[in-house]
Amino acid sequence: MDFTGIAGLCGVSVSGVRDELVFETAGGETAVFVPDSDRASVNGNGITLEGKAILRDDGHLWLPLSFVHDCFSGADVSLGEVEKRNKKYFVISVDRTPDPESTGALGKWLEPSFRLKPGSVLSAVSPDDTPDASSPVTDPVPKYDFLSDLSAFERYMAPDGTARDAYLALVDGTHRLTYRYVPAELTAVADARTGAEDMKLALFAERSLEALFTEARAAGYTTVRASLGYVSYNDRAELFDGYLSAERNFSSRNYAATGKRFSDRAYAVLGSTYLNENYVSKDSYTLSLADARRVVLSYCDEPGSDEHQSGLAVDLCDISPSAGDFASSPFAAWLKENAHKFGFVIRYPADKTAETGHAAEPWHLRYVGRYHAAAMHASGECLEEYTARISAPPAAAGEGREGTPGREDNERLTCRDRHTDRRDRRERNIFRRSRTGKQKMPHARLTAAFQRAFCIRSIRMRSDIRSRGRRRLPRSRIRRFCGSRLRGILFSDGADEPQSS
Missing domain, CATH: 3.30.1380.10 (Muramoyl-pentapeptide Carboxypeptidase; domain 2)
Structure with missing residues (x-):
């Protein structure tokens, strides 16, 4: 059942990263869960759930119903059965637990807490008192004394x-x-x-x-x-591209004021001999993109790295x-x-x-x-x-340490979506190359990229027009169309498009 929803109902805070979620009550009690695992920790006590914790796409964590029944107080959960159209369905009802000592018309709710207290053992779960091969022994985290109360x-x-x-x-x-x-x-x-x-x-x-x-x-x-x-990736890309432009065009922007054709970092990274042979002797003072990138990488990391x-x-x-x-x-x-x-x-x-x-x-x-x-x-x-x-x-056996990550x-x-990383990188490269025009992309590759980006309808419409002979679109028109569509489609999840390097 949806334990994140129950936590929101009862005022339990949720924190942590995607690989580990921490639920903390107002009283400081905590429960830690790992998605796709039946291992959990309640107030420092390791337990084994009856089933794996499942993290849905909406960010809500689903746990076995037995955990809420046996380990959590503050919410009343009941399992019922209803029949509709000759079919039976199970229905889970969740309500806040009323405080038995409260008085008045409005009443009060029982404060949420976890029944498994620090150092205790709950019979309904399996404590990790005796580690085995499935739960390797780990070294304790060091403790230190501080001047302040931390x-x-x-x-x-x-x-x-x-x-x-x-x-x-x-x-x-x-x-x-x-x-x-x-x-x-x-x-x-x-x-x-x-x-x-x-x-x-x-x-x-x-x-x-x-x-x-x-x-x-x-x-x-x-x-x-x-x-x-x-x-963010986009902020770093904007900064990196700005540095690239500054290094490439240093002469045109600063020669009149400083008398220098290249920056001090360019001389330090590329060397005066290399600059004289490849630029000064040819009366060219604009760094190539590859040389400017070498200079910028000496003081600024690339986007993603x-x-x-x-x-x-x-x-x-x-x-x-x-x-x-x-x-x-x-x-x-x-x-x-x-x-x-x-x-x-x-x-x-x-x-x-x-x-x-x-x-x-x-x-x-x-x-x-x-x-x-x-x-x-x-x-x-x-x-x-x-x-x-x-x-x-x-x-x-007997040498080195085992059980290391x-x-x-x-x-x-x-990568939060490792299985889509390669596809995203390939489509982003297509976007960059089609914009700069340095490499002509085959129409088939561009079409395949757009189909993955949910642009099937537009591509089919233009393909039908071309196949019927009503209007023949040149490849340059197709590429321009593809470049403009990519800006609005590949980054439709709210992120700004990355700057081309």
Whole structure:
């Protein structure tokens, strides 16, 4: 039955990511469910449901009726049977449970709660007191002492159970996010710099960042703020294309004022010898698209390869007027020694540029949860090295560690609709090529793309006209029609069309 609907009826809040949903009552009791699994946790007690939890397309979680009967109080659920047109149907009725101690005409409702309390065992469910092969033993999440009271943030800083590995996905040039990916539960950042009040992060990352800032203030660092959080695919594409244009046309825009034909970054990345041989000697000062892309990639990530789109990455800054270089500041040293306590890692360390393929950014934090952040801090590994190690095939019996999450588990975040990712990318490439005109697309491929984009009626109409000989449409007209239709069809889900690179 629809447990999300029951939660809304009873005032139980719902949070978490798509791979794990958390239901929390006003009294602080929690129940954690994993879609497509019969494993759950109620107030820290592992249980086995009578059937798998099912997450519908509308975002509602459906659970076996026995769970509501045996583990949840605050709602009365009854199963009835009705007959219509000689057919019998089962009907589930849900009502709030009235408070037996209330008086008055309006009455009051019983506060919702979970019957399985912390440390208790309920006979109607199967507790995980004795782990077996289906429930491997996991190492405990480290505990730390803080100057401030951060107990309210503990469950966000140190997620356990199945949520422990839900934030470990790589996002880079090889492991990309699709243009449709938007993190669930985006939450406004409480300590954003002035001018960035609309900054957002994923729920667990934002709550953990709030705890980090609270402890930093207690340690004397009061001028640190978040400077960049979640960035959508379209915003990153617009920024990247702007940088491309600036690098390609640097000479025409800046030569009169600066006397320079190319930017300092272009000289640093491409080299003066390469620029002189390929541009200056030919009296050409407009960078090719490929060279401009190499320059821009040295300081800006491409759309889809930017960690900020995941909602788990945040950049920090010091707003003090006397602030100097962030890397040499006392706060950077404090952050290096304490970020893992809050579930963050410094994503691009200065000594790991070869492994990450990214310039050093001591201000760039990535949320992975305390368990993995503490492990990386102890081993000195970056995220690439750590995920490669724990996702490697298990060693022979008695050697290495077993039961570690595999690559597929670590990349669940990267695509909410993995089975449509390849098709979406192919159609997006068709859209870009047809707009730029650099590659003529066969009419058959364009037609196939539109049929998948629910443009069958328009294509058939023009195909009928052409086949009957009434009017012969040239291929250029078809391509122009296809390009205009794609803008309104492929991105009809509300997202802006990506900029062409």
